[in-house]
C-alpha cells in the first residue's frame with residue numbers, strides 16, 4: 001500500500017521577504033516544492049518500509065500538558081526584569097568589596113537561591129537547593145582568583161533506581177558589556193542570558209508545583225551558572241563535578257539567548273521556532289571511538305543529537321498546536337561562539353544549546369549606548385517574554401517526558417557475526433526496568449534512511465532483542481524505551 005517515500009522540501013517564505021530578492025524564491029513562494037526522490041517513480045516498496053509503521057507523535061500526558069499551561073509570561077518577565085535590575089552581573093564582581101547594594105553577581109545568586117527556596121516551600125520541600133561556591137584561579141579573563149557560584153535545585157525522581165537518571169536545564173546568570181572585565185558599567189544581559197535563567201526558573205516553578213501529579217521517576221535539575229562570559233567556568237565546574245561523582249546525567253538543555261530578540265525593523269526574525277544545536281561527533285570521543293563513528297557512519301547519531309531529537313519529539317506532542325517548534329541544527333554551536341553545553345559535552349555528557357532564531361549582535365556583549373541613532377545594549381525592551389515562555393514550555397515538556405520515561409536502553413548491539421540481509425539487535429533494559437513480555441516497558445526499534453534527519457520507522461517489541469528483515473547496511477537503527485502511558489526515553493544507537 002505504501003508508495004516510495006518522497007522527501008519534500010517545501011519552502012515557506014514569509015510574505016514580507018523582499019520581493020526584489022530573486023525570481024527563484026518568488027517562484028517557490030507560490031507553492032512550488034522541490035522534491036528529492038530516494039527511489040524511481042512507481043518502484044516497489046523497499047523492505048525497510050514494509051517491516052514497520054512510520055513513527056507517530058506520542059500521546060500527550062495530561063499532567064505534563066497542565067504543567068505547560070502553568071508557564072507564565074508575566075512570571076518570566078518578572079524574573080528577567082529582576083535580573084536586569086542587578087545592574088552588572090559580571091562574574092568578576094564577586095570580588096568587589098564596595099559595590100552598591102543590590103547590584104552585582106553575588107546579589108543575583110542570592111536572589112536566584114531565594115526563588116528556589118520559595119518554590120520548594122510551595123511544594124512541601126520537594127526541591128533540594130544547592131549553592132556551590134568555588135574559587136577559580138587566574139586565567140585569560142580572570143585577573144585574580146575569583147569566587148564563582150552555581151545555584152541549582154534538584155527535583156528528585158520518585159523511583160529510587162530511576163532517580164539516578166538526571167536531566168538538567170541551565171542558563172547563565174552572569175552578564176557582560178563590551179569589556180568582559182568591566183564590573184561597573186551597565187551590563188543588563190536581558191537576553192544573554194537572563195532569558196535562559198528565566199527558562200530554568202520557570203521550569204522549576206511549574207514542574208515542582210505539579211510534582212505530585214507528574215509521575216517523574218527520573219531526577220530533574222534546574223541550574224543557573226556563572227562564569228560563562230569568562231570562559232564557561234561555572235558550567236565546566238558543574239560538569240566536572242557530575243563526572244567525578246559518577247552522575248548518570250543523560251541530557252543537558254542549555255538555554256542561552258532565548259529572548260526572541262525584537263528589534264524594530266527586523267523582518268527576518270521568527271517567533272515560531274528556536275534553534276537547537278547539537279554535536280555530531282562527541283567532544284569527549286577518544287580516537288578509537290571517533291574511528292568507529294567514522295567506520296559505521298554514525299556522525300549524526302551522538303547522544304547529544306538524540307537529545308535534540310527528543311526535544312523535537314516533545315514539541316510534536318505538546319507544542320504543534322501552539323505552532324512552536326525547534327529547528328534542529330546539526331552543529332555544536334554557532335560560528336565564533338560557544339556555550340555551557342560544551343562544558344558538559346567535554347565531560348562526556350549529552351547536551352544541546354537552545355538559541356533564538358536570529359540574534360542581534362548590537363544587543364549582546366555591548367555597552368548600553370546610542371550610536372548614530374542605533375540603540376546598543378542587551379536591554380529589556382528587546383526581549384519578547386511570550387517567546388521565552390514558549391521556550392520554557394519546550395524545555396519543561398522535554399524534561400518531564402524524559403524523567404517520566406523508563407530511561408535509556410543500554411548496550412544496544414547489532415549482531416554482525418555473518419554476512420546477511422536481515423538485522424538482529426540486542427540491548428539491555430534501562431537500569432531498574434524489568435525485561436520481557438510481562439514488563440510494563442516496551443521498546444521501539446527505530447530506523448531511518450541514512451540521509452534522513454530524524455527517525456522514520458518504528459517496530460514495537462516487548463523483549464530486548466529483535467530480528468528484522470531490514471538490512472543494517474541501508475538504514476540507521478536506534479532503540480528507545482516507552483512506558484504504558486507513552487512517555488518515550490532517549491534513543492540509544494548500536
Ligand SMILES: [Zn+2]
Pocket residue numbers: 172192193228256257
Ligand atoms: Zn550567553
